[in-house]
Amino acid sequence: MxxxxxxxxxxxxxxxxxxxxxxxxxxxxxxxxxxxxxxxxxxxxxxxxxxxxxxxxxxxxxxxxxxxxxxxxxxxxxxxxxxxxxxxxxxxxxxxxxxxxxxxxxxxxxxxxxxxxxxxxxxxxxxxxxxxxxxxxxxxxxxxxxxxxxxxxxxxxxxxxxxxxxxxxxxxxxxxxxxxxxxxxxxxxxxxxxxxxxxxxxxKNITSAEEKIAWEQSATEILNQIRALSPTPNAYTELDGVRFKIHQARLLTEQDLFPLNRKVHFPGEILYLDQEGIIVQTGDQLLKLLIIQKAGKTPINAGNYAINNTDISIGGFFNERFQKK
The missing domain is CATH 3.40.50.170 (Formyl transferase, N-terminal domain)
Incomplete structure (x- = not known):
């Protein structure tokens, strides 16, 4: 042979x-x-x-x-x-x-x-x-x-x-x-x-600038970005200048929207926190962050982190440049 x-x-x-x-x-x-x-x-x-x-x-x-x-x-x-x-x-x-x-x-x-x-x-x-x-x-x-x-x-x-x-x-x-x-x-x-x-x-090869989430995109586009960059290098967002990597998220269904008040919100706005995660407004629908990682820390359930830490709260904004002026 x-x-x-x-x-x-x-x-x-x-x-x-x-x-x-x-x-x-x-x-x-x-x-x-x-x-x-x-x-x-x-x-x-x-x-x-x-x-x-x-x-x-x-x-x-x-x-x-x-x-x-x-x-x-x-x-x-x-x-x-x-x-x-x-x-x-x-x-x-x-x-x-x-x-x-x-x-x-x-x-x-x-x-x-x-x-x-x-x-x-x-x-x-x-x-x-x-x-x-x-x-x-x-x-x-x-x-x-x-x-x-x-x-x-x-x-x-x-x-x-x-x-x-x-x-x-x-x-x-x-x-x-x-x-x-x-x-x-x-x-x-x-x-x-x-x-x-x-x-x-x-x-082309993905640049570090492309890892940052632009919240004015659709929820589906952001979810695909998170999936594409997981498990490494991860998509990320910022809150008060602190970086949070997003390891996992999911789109919300109509059933998930209760008890949210569906008034007008703005991209990057934090709307609700529960034990599962953090609900954020995107350019169209809502996205729920499930696993996050604060800079210098290990990945953690997003809901547990938000409930036990004061730096993430309802009404806050990821990537402040997207909030209403």
């Missing part, structure tokens, strides 16, 4: 799942793993190995962590790969690296291309209110996410999904796609499909 040499490039958990699948395939030999340099993680800023590096170490795979992957061109070339496969690696792959493998340089991309080319496709699918997304196994080319794809697999987005749960679903789908498609690609049994340029959409 012919074995194909693979150089795998990845960094977070979704990459670790793909790496495990590659190692489990009898037709493949993972000869080199490339991951981002280890960086501080969490509130304690502890230096930890990336999830992909951790898997590589556990299975005694050779691993490199270049600041720029192009600097390790010779190491990758000497691995003599048939495939280079990337998944959420986090660096642009220069063309000289893409030309190394004897068969293909492939990327496991977190969208149904040509939709959501770019660095945050999984988050954007939630943020834009999609109910279906998916994984594409595509050929890497010089232009970002512009190469043809060989296969795709759909993934459902449920109302309860946030980026954390969707990443898990996408990782499973990506592993299945690699298992099903890689050997047929090697045997030229799976022809590439060119992307329709007329249908291309983009999703």
């Amino acid at each position: 012919k074995k194909y040499n693979v150089v795998f490039c990845g960094t977070p958990e979704i990459g670790a799942t793909i790496l495990k699948q590659l190692m489990a395939m009898e037709t493949l030999n993972v000869c080199l793993v490339v991951s981002q340099p280890d960086r501080p993680v969490g509130r304690k800023k502890e230096i930890l190995p990336t999830p992909v590096k951790q898997v590589a170490l556990e299975h005694n795979l050779k691993i490199i962590q270049p600041n720029k992957i192009g600097d390790d061109y010779q190491i990758i070339k000497q691995a003599n790969p048939d495939f280079i496969i990337t998944c959420a690696y986090g660096q642009f792959i220069p063309e000289k690296i893409l030309q190394i493998p004897t068969l293909e340089a492939l990327n496991v991309h977190g969208s149904l291309l040509p939709k959501y080319r770019g660095g945050a496709p999984i988050q954007y699918a939630i943020w834009k209110g999609e109910t279906i997304t998916g994984i594409s196994l595509m050929r890497m080319v010089k232009k970002m996410d512009a190469g043809p794809y060989f296969a795709q697999k759909q993934v459902e987005i449920t109302p309860d999904d946030d980026s954390g749960t969707l990443f898990q679903k996408m990782a499973i789908a990506g592993a299945e796609l690699v298992k099903e498609a890689l050997v047929p690609i090697a045997l030229k049994q799976l022809p590439p499909i060119e992307q329709n340029e007329a249908e291309v959409t983009f999703c």
Whole structure:
């Protein structure tokens, strides 16, 4: 049985799942793993190995962590790969690296291309209110996410999904796609499909400024933002200059509105507090904040926090710039 040499490039958990699948395939030999340099993680800023590096170490795979992957061109070339496969690696792959493998340089991309080319496709699918997304196994080319794809697999987005749960679903789908498609690609049994340029959409990396909630948006838009940015880095709002991250929220039903007085309110206004959470006016409907995190503290049930702390009260405003002048 012919074995194909693979150089795998990845960094977070979704990459670790793909790496495990590659190692489990009898037709493949993972000869080199490339991951981002280890960086501080969490509130304690502890230096930890990336999830992909951790898997590589556990299975005694050779691993490199270049600041720029192009600097390790010779190491990758000497691995003599048939495939280079990337998944959420986090660096642009220069063309000289893409030309190394004897068969293909492939990327496991977190969208149904040509939709959501770019660095945050999984988050954007939630943020834009999609109910279906998916994984594409595509050929890497010089232009970002512009190469043809060989296969795709759909993934459902449920109302309860946030980026954390969707990443898990996408990782499973990506592993299945690699298992099903890689050997047929090697045997030229799976022809590439060119992307329709007329249908291309983009999703740039999310900036810190985009994490702040603008309460004049609709309740649905804000909820999607909260879901897209959970469990990290989280959407946030401010009260009297203090930042509160919002981990979880829900839209209110008509039944939830009792005993609220439905007079005219303004975006960001705190209307009601109960043991479940904090009800806030948006640009149209009401939103209930369920889990919040005050700066420097741990996440907590929003209702418990509001009832036991005086800094959040009915009539107050998140992001004061939205209150009535």
